Amino acid sequence: MRIHFIAIGGSAMHNMAIALHKKGFKVTGSDDVLFEPSVSRLSKYGLFPDKEGWYPENITPDIDAIILGMHARADNPELLKAQELGLKIYSYPEYIYEHSKNKLRVVIGGSHGKTTITSMILHVLKSTGKDFDYLVGAQLEGFDTMVKLTDEAPVIVIEGDEYLSSAIDRRPKFHLYKADIGVISGIAWDHINVFPTFDNYVEQFKLFIDTIQPGGKLIYSETDAILNDLVKSDHSEIEKFPYSLPAYNIKYGITNIIAGQKEYQLQVFGEHNLLNMEAARIICENLGINTEDFYTQMSSFKGAARRLELVGKNESAEFFKDFAHSPSKLTATIHAVKTQFPDRKLIACIELHTFSSLNKDFLSQYAHTMDEADIALVFIDKKTFEQKKMAPYAAETVKDAFAREDLVFYNDPAELQKRLESIVMKDTNLLMMSSGNFGGINLPNLAEKIL
Structure with missing residues (x-):
């Protein structure tokens, strides 16, 4: 397979390019501005563009698929050439879905906490020896890339951003993944340049619930009044699992989770992180990991990059x-x-x-x-x-x-x-x-x- 990335320097885009390169695909890409860490990481794998800018001659009929980043505009010269040639063009969430159609798809949505919840799940799955693919919005300790794509893994865990997919696909990213298990951590107005009213923003989460597959599951924070009302008004035939703050204490500046007769010392803190942890726990329970094993592994979780x-x-x-x-x-x-x-x-x-x-x-x-x-x-x-x-x-x-x-x-x-x-x-x-x-x-x- 030959894949070309237009706007390869983006956070998810360059990680996805590396993931497909590791899978054995022939990967090329272009961008007009590239920053660290994408410069070093693309260079390490021989994927850094020969020169910055957009070059229609990069787009040839032998390309199997174009993956279009949000940074590229609708009048991008390479995009126009790809459209002229009739090449298959994907936004990166579209491609992730195509890759994972036969997997169990876990999608983490919400206005806040997405990266942390996803990171917690990945930490526990890795620590317990599970095989999984993933897409997450931060670099995690112990993970080489922010994206992993294989043919073998039965599960993919995806951080589901509500921002638009690309300049030619104005759907929010998390609508495209068609979750089997979905999470909504909370709803607080964001991206005013795309969703000009709060009602318009909330509607995106209603549509996300509609994309959860028949017989699927929704895990949601019942501490969020807006989200609670939204879930109560939904009549989808999916199972719904509310979560709230777990029992905990703080001793000598350290937070401890209380579960059963045990206390589990944490390296992270804050009620928002404890709520995130509950969402992650329920997901992991659905993936075959019991509560004791979950909290045991969470004791070594140091947090996602730049999150406290x-x-x-x-x-x-x-x-x-x-x-x-x-x-x-x-x-x-x-x-x-x-x-x-x-x-x-x-x-x-x-x-x-x-x-x-x-x-x-x-x-x-x-x-x-x-x-x-x-x-x-x-x-x-x-x-x-x-x-x-x-x-x-x-x-x-x-x-x-x-x-x-x-x-x-x-x-x-x-x-x-x-x-x-x-x-x-x-x-x-x-x-x-x-x-x-x-x-x-x-x-x-x-x-x-x-x-």
């Missing part, structure tokens, strides 16, 4: 970074750190980086999300507004939106770094949250200076 990831610590302070960027994720992450370390001051910094978070009409969704932090910092790199062709706004607009008068706003990474370097990390935790990179601030170096 420990950057550094000393005897009385810890420095975390997290991928949180939406209002619901921001609230949950701050609450988790404050609950785990109630006697420490919490300095929380959020970078607004996505189209949704920067949209002035959406900004009010952040009201009171940082109330639990002792000191609240918000950063928007002034260059981000320029890159996204959006009009910048003043600090007062941000303070009003977050409903916090003492919030401090920065739009210059040098000024933010200066403030962070002045922090005295004694009986204090620092939490840095972003899907971006804080204007290039080196967080490990910062940790060394302040800790």
